Amino acid sequence: MRVSDQPDLVISRDDTCDICLTGVTESECDKYPAKQHARRVATKLGAGGGLLYLAGKASVNWGDSDQPRPFRQRRYFYYLSGVDEADCYLTYDIRNDRLTLYIPNFSLHHAVWMGPTLTADEARQRYDVDRVRYYDALQGDLVSWVDRYNKDGPVYILHSAQAPDIPTEGLWLDDESLLPAMDAARGVKDEYEIRMIREANRISGLAHRKVLENIHRISNEREIEGLFLGTCVSQGAKNQAYEIIAGSGPNAAVLHYVKNNEPLSGRQLVCLDAGAEWNCYASDVTRTIPLGRDWPSKYAKDIYALVEEMQEECIRRVRQGVRFRELYELAHAIAIKGLQRLGILNDGSVEEIRQSGASSIFFPHGLGHHVGLEVHDVSERPITASSSGNGQPQSEFVPEMSTPLLQEGMVITIEPGVYFNKLALENARTLSLAKYINFEQAERYIPVGGVRIEDDLLVTRTGYENLTTAPKGEAMWEIIRRFEMS
Ligand code: GLY
Ligand code: MN
Numbered sequence: 001m002r003v004s005d006q007p008d009l010v011i012s013r014d015d016t017c018d019i020c021l022t023g024v025t026e027s028e029c030d031k032y033p034a035k036q037h038a039r040r041v042a043t044k045l046g047a048g049g050g051l052l053y054l055a056g057k058a059s060v061n062w063g064d065s066d067q068p069r070p071f072r073q074r075r076y077f078y079y080l081s082g083v084d085e086a087d088c089y090l091t092y093d094i095r096n097d098r099l100t101l102y103i104p105n106f107s108l109h110h111a112v113w114m115g116p117t118l119t120a121d122e123a124r125q126r127y128d129v130d131r132v133r134y135y136d137a138l139q140g141d142l143v144s145w146v147d148r149y150n151k152d153g154p155v156y157i158l159h160s161a162q163a164p165d166i167p168t169e170g171l172w173l174d175d176e177s178l179l180p181a182m183d184a185a186r187g188v189k190d191e192y193e194i195r196m197i198r199e200a201n202r203i204s205g206l207a208h209r210k211v212l213e214n215i216h217r218i219s220n221e222r223e224i225e226g227l228f229l230g231t232c233v234s235q236g237a238k239n240q241a242y243e244i245i246a247g248s249g250p251n252a253a254v255l256h257y258v259k260n261n262e263p264l265s266g267r268q269l270v271c272l273d274a275g276a277e278w279n280c281y282a283s284d285v286t287r288t289i290p291l292g293r294d295w296p297s298k299y300a301k302d303i304y305a306l307v308e309e310m311q312e313e314c315i316r317r318v319r320q321g322v323r324f325r326e327l328y329e330l331a332h333a334i335a336i337k338g339l340q341r342l343g344i345l346n347d348g349s350v351e352e353i354r355q356s357g358a359s360s361i362f363f364p365h366g367l368g369h370h371v372g373l374e375v376h377d378v379s380e381r382p383i384t385a386s387s388s389g390n391g392q393p394q395s396e397f398v399p400e401m402s403t404p405l406l407q408e409g410m411v412i413t414i415e416p417g418v419y420f421n422k423l424a425l426e427n428a429r430t431l432s433l434a435k436y437i438n439f440e441q442a443e444r445y446i447p448v449g450g451v452r453i454e455d456d457l458l459v460t461r462t463g464y465e466n467l468t469t470a471p472k473g474e475a476m477w478e479i480i481r482r483f484e485m486s
Contacts, residue, residue, distance in 0.1 A: 031128040032082025032279075033192050037185065038092040038099050041080065044181035045094075049153030051145055052080065052092040052178060053164050059086035072239075075373035076158055076182050078280050082127055085118060089138055090129075093145065094153065100131040102138045142166045158182070180380070186372060187379030188409040194458055196281035197371060197411055198467050200241065201456055203276040204283045205469030207231035211272060212476060215289055216484040221246040221260040224272060232276040241282030241375040245273035252288065252449030253421035255365060268296035268448055269304075275375065282375040284413050285470050286454035290477075293484050300448045303418050306338035307451040308473060310416035314367060318406065318414065318457050318464040324383040325403035328367040329354075331416045335363050339418075343441045356433040361424055368413035371456050380404070383412060410459045411467065419450030 041052065056077040060069050073084045081090050081101055089102040104110075104117045111117070123132040133141065142164050146155070154174035157163055163173060189197070210231045211224055218224055224246040232240065247257035249267035264270065269290055275283035288304065295301035313334055314327045336359045339345040344362070345353055353359055366384045370377035381404045406412070425442055428434055455468035471479055 031126070033190060034080055034082045034128040035099055035130070036128075036190065037079050039097070040185045041178075041181050042092070042094045044184045045156070045177055047094055047153060047156075047177075049095040049149065050156055050174070051094070051142075051149070051153070052090070052156045053142070053162075054080060054090045054158065055162050056081070056083065056088040056090065057086060073280060075280070076179075078373060079182065079186060081129065083123075084280055087117075087135070089135070091141070091145070093149070095149065098131065099129045100133060100141070101127060101129040102133050102135050105134050105136055139164075139166055146171060183378040184380035186377065187370060188407055189372060189411050189458075190409070193281060193372060194409075194411065194467075196279050197283060197456065197458075200237065200276050200278035200281050200283035201285065201467045201469060203232055203235045203237045203278065204274065204285045205471075206235060207274065207276065208272065208285060208287050208470035209479065212287075212289065212471060212479040213483045215270075215291065215480060216293070218264065220263050221248055221251070221270065224270065225260045225274075228272070228274050235276070237276035237278055239277040241275045241277040241284060245271065245286075247271045247449065248291070249447060249449045250422065252451070253419040253424075253446075255417075255419075264291055267291055268300045269451065271450060271452055273452065273454065280373055282371050282373070282377070283468070284371050284375050284415075284454060284456055285468050286415060286417075286452045287470055287472055287476065288451040288453060290480070293481055297448070299445050300451075302338075302342055303445065303448055303451045306335065306342075307416050307418050307453050309338065310334045310418075311414055311453045311455070314414050314416065315455065315457065315464065315466070318412075318459060320406055320408045320459055320461050322406045323403060324367070324406055324412070327414070328384050331367050332359050332363060335359050335416070335418060343438055344445070345436055346438055348436045353436050356436055357431075358428075358433040358436040361428045361433070361437065362418050362420070363416065364419065364421075364424065365415075365417065368415050368454075371411045371413055377411075379410070383410075406459045408459055408461050411456055412459065413454050413456055415452060415454030417450055417452030419452075420445040420448060421450070422446055 054077045057072065057074045059071060061067060062069050071086050077090060078084065080092065083101060087104040091100045101123060103120065103123050120132040143166050150172050154172040155164065156174050156178040158179050160175045207228045211227055214227060225244045228244055243258045244260060245257055246260040247254060248262060248264050248270040251257045251262060252269060252271035269288050271286065271288045273286040275285045290296055290300060310331045314331050317327055332354055333350050336345055336350045336353050339362060345358060370379045383404060420442060425439065428437060429439060453472055455466050458465040458467055
């Protein structure tokens with residue numbers, strides 16, 4: 001409790017309380033706001049009673065192996081606990097506003113081989129929970145709660161597979177309401193979460209800069225991956241928010257290319273989509289880097305400029321109340337006009353071409369998504385239609401009014417791209433939209449591969465804050481040229 005939260009509180013000699021003075025010890029005061037999140041989820045549930053029950057991620061080995069799989073906490077569990085440790089459980093008693101964390105029992109074997117697990121005292125100090133109990137107490141506590149309170153409210157679980165291990169006969173269980181309530185709560189970020197995403201972006205920015213500084217002496221995609229990863233790890237960010245994508249030349253046209261093992265020789269651009277994770281929060285950053293001290297071709301320069309325009313025009317319009325779907329349509333309109341200027345699209349108006357799906361051959365994914373505990377984070381409703389991602393026109397003509405508005409506190413990406421994927425183009429020849437595409441001209445761009453530029457934006461009441469610090473455009477060129485000469 002913070003003393004300042006309860007000015008009228010009288011503390012007697014026998015009371016026990018944790019007093020937290022802002023600015024005294026950072027670890028005490030800067031706890032992950034788990035309790036606030038639990039209350040927020042209860043509000044979204046609209047429930048006055050009931051028990052949230054969540055299992056954290058268990059420690060597991062790889063199949064047929066004695067080696068542990070790298071641990072990744074379940075994100076719903078983290079949202080309600082801030083605990084990035086294996087084998088924990090959590091309950092939140094809504095009526096009594098009581099958040100309880102269950103930690104693994106002490107194991108000497110685990111302590112000797114892996115180091116000791118948390119003690120209850122450490123967990124109490126570290127996490128914003130009301131009670132810390134050992135796993136041994138979980139079943140008994142659940143049974144007591146059910147006996148006493150289950151008549152007034154259900155046990156809420158995320159999935160039917162996560163039911164608690166107690167007698168279920170007569171148990172009032174709800175496995176449908178919690179997930180959407182948590183998705184709705186997670187869609188808008190609080191100040192603490194924004195700080196984590198900002199830090200993840202700061203580290204990603206350093207790593208992208210490091211790649212730019214060294215790009216002139218890098219000869220294979222794998223060195224880009226290594227340099228990016230090494231920079232993040234040395235900054236304390238052990239995990240990436242997603243697999244690094246370092247695709248050069250035609251590989252840049254494969255949206256989730258992760259082999260990252262081809263030589264850069266003869267390639268024009270490399271698309272580096274890579275973002276560090278910080279305390280389980282993601283960043284998601286894409287930069288497309290020219291190889292050489294000048295634009296490798298007019299084709300590459302033109303496509304970069306087009307994607308830059310798509311991104312700048314969309315970012316400029318981000319603010320609370322804007323329909324993201326309209327930004328997505330704007331990006332398509334800019335892409336179509338640009339591709340018409342380059343002679344790649346023709347024989348139709350912007351609207352006709354858009355309706356035909358021809359622009360989706362070149363811009364086959366969405367404009368962006370939420371970022372948070374997941375790189376593609378959850379929310380009450382998706383901000384845009386999802387992408388098929390296979391170069392096919394997507395089923396994207398959802399009614400305009402059914403897509404949600406941006407809200408203050410959302411963190412979203414704006415990530416337009418234009419690609420020349422050989423297989424997607426070959427397939428497009430067989431579709432009715434082929435009449436809008438000048439294939440001879442489009443194929444000249446295949447060596448460019450593709451360009452994507454992606455930033456993470458915090459939506460505010462009056463606009464946005466760009467959380468991404470990785471250099472792009474002129475700032476990118478300045479670094480490439482300066483380091484090439486040094
Ligand atoms: N940056 C990876 C993605 O958005 O899919
Ligand atoms: Mn993204």
